[in-house]
Amino acid sequence: MNKYRWQAIVFVLVAFMLGCNEFIVVGVLSDIARELHVSVATVGYLVTIFATVYAISTPFITILTNRFSRYKTLMVIFLIGNTLSGLANSFTVLLISRVITAVVAGAIISLIMTFASAIAPREKRANLVSWIFAGFSIASVFGVPIGTAISTSYSWHDAFYLITVISLITCGLLGWLLPKQVEQVQGSIKNQLVLLADKRIYIGIALVLFTAATMYAYYTYIRPILTTGLGFSTASLNWLLFLIGVMNILCNRFSGMLAERDGLKQMPKFYVADIALLLILPWGMSSKLGGMAILLVLTLIVTLINSPIQIHFLNIAEREYPQSTVLASSLNSIFFNFGISLGSATASGMLGVVGLQHISWGAAGFAAVSLVLSVVLNRAIRQAATAN
Incomplete structure (x- = not known):
């Protein structure tokens, strides 16, 4: 196996590690709430x-670590934060540990995306980017269900310890496989930020944000939706999350295509299609199979934007703002997480107002905004192409 293929594998492993850490809470909400004596909504x-x-x-x-060599420091901080999550014996300590890992997680994936862009042959770049995104999906297929199984059989603390082991292995592989020097155009903070003034960039950013909000306005409470809403047993939860994860992987591969x-x-x-499915989901939940089918189709299409928008950001930066390439590589993950924040907060609010049955209506509203933004972005791209 050539070195590029090993590098591609370790890039996906980094995404898997970060995905396990970020999404594990979704799978163990109830267990954390029970042990730490807080409500499920609070843990949400x-x-x-x-x-x-x-x-x-x-x-x-x-921006401050706009050099490839900084990933080692970021990884050490991530390891400390994740291990502290495992050690947490109160909600306050768990919250602090999650903040520590969140501070560096985005910078790690943006540097990995930039490495991928620099290392991959241009004709393979979209494929590699889609596989890196698939790493997060693989985390939901294998990592999160395994973490949930460990949590229900042993303890949610042990699930975080497993992520620490994976992180240590990943650190070793990164040190072995990544090149020591990669050509990079340096720029001041001001020169890097000029990228954000481009219409094609800031509309794309808004599209990423509202797409993520669409997903997490219902996915944050996927476990209660499957058990309380659709009536599946807790014993079948891991298999259902596995199926959803498989659809997520297929979504990322389709996104790369x-x-x-x-x-x-x-x-x-x-x-x-997102809007239609989210609007009919409350009625679909009257049937286990119908509701599950809607959730699976949603998972297949709800984040198809990931690879096209990532390549869009990178292409514009490389052609017109080369000093901002690392920043461009981070935009998707930055604003996807703003969207997660917006979507999960909306889900928590909707839960108290309309109940679990109709939680998807908030997501449908975000999908409608995304539809408008996607049309506007395509128009802006055409206008820029005509002008050039």
């Missing part, structure tokens, strides 16, 4: 807080 806000800190800190950490075929032009029709 850990998702919101993690995503908010991730999104706010990532641009600053990314779209990125190779000017996928942004095709996004509006998928947002229309």
Whole structure:
């Protein structure tokens, strides 16, 4: 196996590690709430807080560590934060540990994306980017269900310890496989931020944010939706999460295929489908099979934007703002997490107002905003192409 393939594998492993850490709380909400004597809704806000800190800190950490060699320091901080999560014996300590990991997680993935962009042959870049995103999905397929199984059989603390072991292995592989020097255009903070003034960039950022909000306005409470809402047993939960994760992996592979075929032009029709599915989900929940089928189709299409928008950001930065390439590589993860924060907070609010049955209506509203933004972004891209 050539070195590039090993590098690609370790990039996916980094995404898997970060995905396990970020999403594990979704699978063990009830267990944490029971042990720490807080409500499930309170634990749900850990998702919101993690995503908010991730999104706010990532641009600053990314700009300040705009050198490839800094990933080692970031990984050590991540290890400390994740291990502290495992050791937490109170909600306050758990919250602090989640903030520590959130501060560096976004900068780690942005540097990995930039490494991938620098290392991959141009014709393989969209494929590699889609696999890195798939690493997060693989975490939901294998990592989160395994973590949930460990939590229910032993303790949620042990699930975090397993992530620490994976992180140590990943650190060793990164040190072995990553090149010591990669050509990089340096720029001042001001010069890096000029990227954000481009219409094609800031509309794309808004689209990422509202797409993530669409997903997490219902996915934050996926465990109660499956058990309380659809009536599945707790024993079948791992298999159901596994199925959802498989669809997420397929979504990322499909997203990579779209990125190779000017996928942004095709996004509006998928947002229309999102809106329709989210509006009918409350009625679909009257049937186990019907409700599960809607959730699986939603998972297949709800984040198809990931690879096309990542390649969009990188291409514009490389052509017109080369000093901002690392920042461009982080935009998707930064604003996806702002969207997670918005979506999970909306889900928590909707839960108290309309109940679990109709929680997807908030997500449908975000999907409608995403539809409008996708149309506007395509128009801005056409206008820029005409002007050039």
